[in-house]
Amino acid sequence: MPLEFFQIDALDLAPRLLGKFLRRDNVVLRITEVEAYRPNDSACHGRFGVTPRTAPVFGPGGHAYVYLCYGLHMMLNIVADKEGAGAAVLIRSCSPVTGLDTIQERRGQKTDKPILLNGPGKVGQALGLSTEWSHHPLFSPGGLELLDGGEYVEKVMVGPRVGIDYALPQHVNALWRFAIADTPWISAPKNTLKPL
DNA sequence: AGAAGGATTCTCT
């Protein structure tokens, strides 16, 4: 996608990412669930200002922000808005499109069951990400990129964001989580999502 | 320098 695609409010970018494709080498994922994190948002990692870890969030839109969560999980965010805003969109769930073998290897799955990427940690694992991918541009070919194309997503579900109980009530309650309706590729909890 | 806690996932009950 072109750079301008990312240079809007994270709240607008988030639903537009649904149905888009993420590619790293032979692995392609279709984005099915996202969350918006915004300036002056008590749930956003940018709430403490620019730090070494969160620097990409305050950089130009269209770059990756990858961080380690709970000491185990690599979480992929896409930086939104103009430079300095401090906004990003967390990729929470995807459905695998190509590269199933690679995904299974990375996830350590040996079964023939469906590869569920219903959670941000699983997405990071499927893409083989590490914090070294933070700052990586997603609008140019090579490495990790967001592809143009993808079908328009008609039915969208919205709900409050997950795992941010530390935030202020107005941010805990904000409906900044977006998901494609009628798909199993959604993380828990699902019952807090409602039609837009 | 030390301490607290996390945008999660998996296993077991």
Next chain:
DNA sequence: GAGAATCCTTCTT
């Protein structure tokens, strides 16, 4: 539904 795994980041002395 509850608890462990696991380590880095950031805030506080």
